[in-house]
Structure formats: structure tokens, C-alpha cells
Amino acid sequence: MAITPPKYGSERQVFIPEGLTQILASHVPNVGVRGTEKWLFVGPVNGLPPAQNTVGGWWRKTAKSAGVEGVKLHDLRHFYASGLIAAGCDVVTVQRALGHAKATTTLDTYSHLWPTAEDRTRAAAGDLLEEALRIPADSLRTDAVQSAGSPP
Structure with missing residues (x-):
């Protein structure tokens, strides 16, 4: 050998x-x-x-x-690649980690795992909505104090 x-x-x-x-x-x-x-x-x-x-x-x-x-041994390679993608690694990082000569090889195999523009837009809109609907803790405490001290 x-x-x-x-x-x-x-x-x-x-x-x-x-x-x-x-x-x-x-x-x-x-x-x-x-x-x-x-x-x-x-x-x-x-x-x-x-x-x-x-x-x-x-x-x-x-x-x-x-x-x-x-579960084949090669499946561990796919598990590793999908974990890197889920953690937010970009295509070049995954390409280098897997030893692919070209980023297109990585994309041909794993492109479906990266979030799309629609996924990112949906997540951003959800974050905006959550932030807009969040009631600040200070306003709750202030409102409770004002309510307790105001005449009936």
C-alpha cells in the first residue's frame, strides 16, 4: 500500500x-x-x-x-456540510472544508440547504413584526404605577 x-x-x-x-x-x-x-x-x-x-x-x-x-460513512460528510450551512457558513467556506475544487460543485450538491432570498425576507419581516409588537417592560411598570396612584 x-x-x-x-x-x-x-x-x-x-x-x-x-x-x-x-x-x-x-x-x-x-x-x-x-x-x-x-x-x-x-x-x-x-x-x-x-x-x-x-x-x-x-x-x-x-x-x-x-x-x-x-447510514453510510459518506453520509457523515453530508451531515458535516449541512451543519456548516445551518450554522451560516458561506459557500466558499463549505467548499474549502469539503475540498471541492469549485464552488459550483458545492452549490450543485448543497444549494437547496442555503436560505433563499425569500426565506431571509420572511425572517426579517418576522423580526420587524416581533419588535414592533413588543411592549417595553418600562411602559408596563409605569402604567401600573400610574394606575395605582390615580384616583378612582
Whole structure:
């Protein structure tokens, strides 16, 4: 087995949350790193990273033991992309996170997940309506004090 770069030259920097950094940091002293290249995760061959089929096999075994059916490993990629979009990430950010060479690839797959202009207009109008109908707390307190002190 040979180590090869990702397809289409899609090497990228992956930004991970602090919690995952802590999990990986605990992996090193608890599990260690292996091989001459000090890999975090290794497969069954010569201390090299696991092959794609090996990882897929691990996923299927884990999903089966957890009683999860119909979820493929690649579905996690779609879950990640949809989560980034739901959090408000723009198309270029999602494109880079997924390693797509072109933003059109990202849009062809995920454009239906971004809010439309109509969605944003509807949300903005709802926010305006909510703000306009909100009764300030100070006016309620002032009205109550004035009502209590006014003659019958």
C-alpha cells in the first residue's frame, strides 16, 4: 500500500473545534502514534494509515453493533456540510472544508440547504413584526404605577 494525496489535489487545512483537539490530544498518550511517520490512526498493514475500505469496514461494523441501519460513512460528510450551512457558513467556506475544487460543485450538491432570498425576507419581516409588537417592560411598570396612584 502506498500513501497518496487526496484525489484532485484537494489537500486542505481542516479547522476543528477545541473539543476534538482535546480528544485527539488524549489519544496520543493513551493510544500513541505509530509507524515512522507517527500516524494517529493506523490500519492493519505496516503501521500505515488505514485504507478506505478498512475504514468503511470499521464503520459498517460499528453501525451494525449500534443498531444503526442505512447510514453510510459518506453520509457523515453530508451531515458535516449541512451543519456548516445551518450554522451560516458561506459557500466558499463549505467548499474549502469539503475540498471541492469549485464552488459550483458545492452549490450543485448543497444549494437547496442555503436560505433563499425569500426565506431571509420572511425572517426579517418576522423580526420587524416581533419588535414592533413588543411592549417595553418600562411602559408596563409605569402604567401600573400610574394606575395605582390615580384616583378612582
